[in-house]
Amino acid sequence: MKKSNLHIGTKTILAIAMSLGDYNKHQGWTIPADQNPEDEGYLVEYQDGGKANHPNHKGYISWSPKAVFDNAYQDVTKGVSFGAAIQLARLGYKIARSGWNGSGMFAYIVPKNKYPVTSPGSPIKGVYENDMVPYREYWALKTAQNDIATWAPSGSDSLANDWIIVE
Numbered sequence: 001m002k003k004s005n006l007h008i009g010t011k012t013i014l015a016i017a018m019s020l021g022d023y024n025k026h027q028g029w030t031i032p033a034d035q036n037p038e039d040e041g042y043l044v045e046y047q048d049g050g051k052a053n054h055p056n057h058k059g060y061i062s063w064s065p066k067a068v069f070d071n072a073y074q075d076v077t078k079g080v081s082f083g084a085a086i087q088l089a090r091l092g093y094k095i096a097r098s099g100w101n102g103s104g105m106f107a108y109i110v111p112k113n114k115y116p117v118t119s120p121g122s123p124i125k126g127v128y129e130n131d132m133v134p135y136r137e138y139w140a141l142k143t144a145q146n147d148i149a150t151w152a153p154s155g156s157d158s159l160a161n162d163w164i165i166v167e
Contacts, residue, residue: 102144
C-alpha cells in the first residue's frame with residue numbers, strides 16, 4: 001500500500017438538510033437494506049468544481065452524514081475563519097468582520113494586472129514596456145468614508161472566526 005498524505009480541503013458548497021432515505025429518493029435510487037433511511041445528513045452541491053450529476057442541480061451532488069458534514073464545513077452566514085475568508089475572497093466574494101463598526105465596510109482582493117502611465121511627467125514613464133505598469137494582487141478595503149484603501153489584516157483580524165460574506 002502506498003503511503004497516505006494528510007490533506008485539508010476547501011470547497012464552496014450549498015447544503016440542504018436531508019436524510020439518507022430522502023437523498024436516495026431524490027436520486028431515484030432504492031436504499032440498500034443495510035443502510036438506515038433515517039440517518040441525518042445533508043445533500044451537498046459543490047459550487048466550485050465537479051460536473052453536474054443530477055438534472056436539478058448545476059454542480060456535482062452527494063450526501064454527507066451530519067457528523068462528517070459538521071466537522072468539515074462552516075456556515076458562512078454564521079462566521080468563518082480568516083483562512084476560509086481568504087478562499088472566499090479569492091473566489092470573488094466581498095468579506096467583512098461581523099463586528100466591524102463602519103457602515104458598508106468590506107475587504108476584497110484586487111487581482112494582479114497592469115495600468116497605463118497617463119501622466120507625461122510621471123517618474124515611471126518609460127520604465128515599463130509600453131508604459132504599462134504591472135502590479136501584484138493586493139487586499140483593498142471599502143471604507144466607512146466610502147472610498148477604497150489598500151488594506152493589511154491585523155493580528156486580531158487574522159485570528160478571528162467572525163468573517164462573513166457581504167452581499
